[in-house]
Amino acid sequence: MAEDSGQEKTEEPTSKRLRDAKEKGDVARSKELATTILLLSAAAAAIMFGGQVADKMAGMMKFNFELDRQAVMDPAAMFMHLGYSIFEALYACLGFFAVLLVAAIVGPIALGGWNISMKAMAPKFSRIDPLAGIKRMFSLKALLELFKALAKFLVVGSLSFLVLYTSKQALFSLGSQDIIPAMSHATEIVIWAFLVMSATMILISVIDVPFQIYDYTQKLKMTLQEVKDEMKNSEGKPEVKGRIRQLQREISQRKMMAAVPEADVVITNPTHYAVALKYEQGGGGAPFMVAKGGDFVALKIREIADQHEIPVLSAPPLARAIYHSTDVDEEIPSGLFKAVAEILAYVYQLQRHKRRQGPAPKAISEQLDIPDELRRDE
Structure with a gap:
């Protein structure tokens, strides 16, 4: 035996x-x-x-x-x-x-x-x-x-x-x-x-x-x-399960990329991370993230943003904080409301200035208000 x-x-x-x-x-x-x-x-x-x-x-x-x-x-x-x-x-x-x-x-x-x-x-x-x-x-x-x-x-x-x-x-x-x-x-x-x-x-x-x-x-x-x-x-062979997960990621990524043109702003690291945010004015909700990615995906998000004339701003600490604390289609944490509000205010002033409806906006502060618990090091 x-x-x-x-x-x-x-x-x-x-x-x-x-x-x-x-x-x-x-x-x-x-x-x-x-x-x-x-x-x-x-x-x-x-x-x-x-x-x-x-x-x-x-x-x-x-x-x-x-x-x-x-x-x-x-x-x-x-x-x-x-x-x-x-x-x-x-x-x-x-x-x-x-x-x-x-x-x-x-x-x-x-x-x-x-x-x-x-x-x-x-x-x-x-x-x-x-x-x-x-x-x-x-x-x-x-x-x-x-x-x-x-x-x-x-x-x-x-x-x-x-x-x-x-x-x-x-x-x-x-x-x-x-x-x-x-x-x-x-x-x-x-x-x-x-x-x-x-x-x-x-x-x-x-x-x-x-x-x-x-x-x-x-x-x-x-x-x-x-x-x-x-x-x-019953659960599937590891290679088959891996392939299924890969296909699911690809489908999710394509869906995410399709939402980038609807974003109000893309915040970057500037090279390692990129997050695309959207704020529905009058909706009563907080800004939410429609796409995020690192390295190659971040580069792709920036390319799509450039093609559709979506503002791309470099704010490394804020980009890292949003990337690590928020999932796609989720609202940003309340601790980041103030920093994101400054970004969105700059974007809206920039859009009005381009339409010659207002003065040029002031440069974004390099020291955005980010709580210590949401900060992420490089």
């Missing part, structure tokens, strides 16, 4: 492994639990509807045996008796059959739940392979099923003998009773004996259900390597 080499199945099955197994129709099942539910339901139905069935059957027998000669010789009358008997028998057993139908549906899905799998219903020629069949016959699982069958036989057989032994006086007394009371008494004995013997299956189910769950889990257990491979396949 491999030790920590990924060959020993020591890992619990993952949710994906369980889901894939269910899609193939492989779920935990207990035949003993289904049999127990069916038998107990049949016994309970016999107790609930046994009297009704017995009365109907007695009435049906009385109707069919109390015939005169004319009715016996009349085919139509005999067909009428047959139809009546079939209807009465079905009507009498209707409740009993309904309980059995529900038990037959609930029993198999009590463990593992409802599962319809087209893969499980697909024909597999391996199932009719003689060699595979012989191998299954002499497998460990077949031997275990043999022991289970013997255990069921011993348990049910022993309790059946005990029930019959304790009921021997009641059974012997039937011979001294009239036919109608004897039939009623015999029916009562049979029904309750059947219920007690069916209850023995509860003990077998209590043992079988945990074993089936354990066996199912053991069958689906995974090696450490299988867990790693599944995680890799």
Whole structure:
């Protein structure tokens, strides 16, 4: 056995492994639990509807045996008796059959739940392979099923003998009773004996259900390597994930670059950083950043700004502070409001001066008001 080499199945099955197994129709099942539910339901139905069935059957027998000669010789009358008997028998057993139908549906899905799998219903020629069949016959699982069958036989057989032994006086007394009371008494004995013997299956189910769950889990257990491979396949290979992230960055960068022409000003480091800001006058909000970048991206932002005649101003401390404290489409921190206001005021005065609507603006102060907690060194 491999030790920590990924060959020993020591890992619990993952949710994906369980889901894939269910899609193939492989779920935990207990035949003993289904049999127990069916038998107990049949016994309970016999107790609930046994009297009704017995009365109907007695009435049906009385109707069919109390015939005169004319009715016996009349085919139509005999067909009428047959139809009546079939209807009465079905009507009498209707409740009993309904309980059995529900038990037959609930029993198999009590463990593992409802599962319809087209893969499980697909024909597999391996199932009719003689060699595979012989191998299954002499497998460990077949031997275990043999022991289970013997255990069921011993348990049910022993309790059946005990029930019959304790009921021997009641059974012997039937011979001294009239036919109608004897039939009623015999029916009562049979029904309750059947219920007690069916209850023995509860003990077998209590043992079988945990074993089936354990066996199912053991069958689906995974090696450490299988867990790693599944995680890799579900999350994606590193190179694929890296490529996806690269494409996402490129898409985000193209979107960001498309917003630069809408900016009011671009503030630079001047070469390492560039941030593009926009302020919507009358909107009530603070200036927000529409684009930022370093090195090559910063150069690209400046190029686009120049092409669209967006003012590009060099203010290294402010550019670094905005770059490190603000994300794209976010408002700048309140601590930078004053410094950015000076920049925007200069830009607006510069635009009015170019339109010959005002004097030339004063140069921007080299000592902009930037809080120490927002400053970033080179």
